[in-house]
Amino acid sequence: MSVLQDLPASPEQTQPQQLRLDRRFRRRGSGDFNKPTxxxxxxxxxxxxxxxVLFIGPFVWQLATSFKGPADDLYSFPPSFIPTDPTIENYIKVTDLIPVYTYAWHSLLIATGAVITNVVLSVFGGYALACMKFRGKFIALGILVSTMLLPGEVTVTANLLTINSLGLANTLLGVFLPGAIGAMNVLLIATACRMIPQDVLDAATVDGATTWQRIRHIVWPNVKGMASVVAIFTFIGQWDDYLWPLMVLTDPNNYTLTVGMAYLNGNFSPDPRLIAAGTMVALVPIIVLFSVMQRFFFQGVQEGAVKG
Structure with a gap:
């Protein structure tokens, strides 16, 4: 009889026990999280x-302000989100005050170049850190992580001296170079590369695949979601950057859009309507980019989540 008692219970016997446990937890107030009260x-x-309201409200207010005419009260309370005197004259005046499209082109060149170099170099660096074995690997990883501990303001002076010594001051290339690769982007891609089974990479090596073929046919299909996250954040960071272009560029003909927009808040044009119109012009590329790549963005975020 003791042997029979030690045998595991059959499914028919365990099912009523599970039902009783479910009823007990339900009586204690543990409900289904998918069905809230x-x-x-x-x-x-x-x-x-x-x-x-907190995140979309300021954007809607700026958008409405950019279309408001002189007859609209900008400081009414509660704020009015529908212009009573709608006009597109603010956007026309912005293009008359500063070469908006030229500055936007400069920002687009820098941001696009930074996206390409960050994605390509981060994939190569992340693959090396996650999937390759070499001497000094942990030292290289430690140096890479240590660069993230310093705030950007600490390295601005060193970067500026380097750019000046290279003769790249007051050039778009000088604005682009410091953002060509980011330590955080390399670590993100390395995290995605660690999810690739090592047996798959070893099997490809045995079959004669080169490093480039492994990256192209195995690594890239598995990390392209995370690469889209890198691309989006890199583009936004370079497009919105103000301090570094302001320090490097001295010729107004080479300004980026964020630096050029500073004129709208100067003594020449303190009109909040024009500032709002310029802000909307600067936001359009970011909105378009995120709308196009949002599917890949959330896929990359899901790839970086903890899997159980």
Whole structure:
């Protein structure tokens, strides 16, 4: 009888026990998280509404301000989001005050170049750190991580002296070079590369695949989601950068869009309508980029999540 008692219970016997445990936990107040209560549902939507107002509200206000005419009161309370005297004259005046499209082209060149170099070099560096074995690997990883501990303001002077010594001051290339590769981007791609089974890479090596073929046919299909995350954040960071282009560029003909927009807040044009119009012009490429790549962005975020 003791032997029979030690045998595992059959599914027919364990099922009623599981039902009793479910009822016990349900009586204790442990409900299904996928089916919230009415109070929880109201709380969720209230929180979502608050976040929506905090994040979308300023954008909508700036958009409405960019279309407001002289007859509109910009400082009314509560703020008016619908112009009573709508006009596109603000956008026309912005292009008359500064060469918006030339500055936007400069910013686009720098941001696009930074995206290409960051994605390509991060894939190569991430593959080397995650999938290759070589001497000094952990030293290289430590140096890479240590560069992230210093704030950007600490390295600005060193970067500026380097750019001046290379003769690249007041050039778009001088603005581009410091952002050509980022330590965080390399670590993100390395994290994605670690999810690739080593047996697959070893099998490709045995079959005679070169390093380039392994990266192209095995690594890239598995890290392209994370690469899209790198691309989006790199583009936004380079497009919105203000301090570094301001320090490198001295000729107004070479300004980027963010530096050129500073004129709109100067003594020549303190009109908030023009500032709002210039802000909308600067936001358009970012909105378009994220709209096109949002599917790959969320795929890359999911790849970087913890898997159980």
């Amino acid at each position: 009415i109070a929880g549902l109201i709380g969720r939507y209230a929180l979502l509404t608050l976040v929506l």
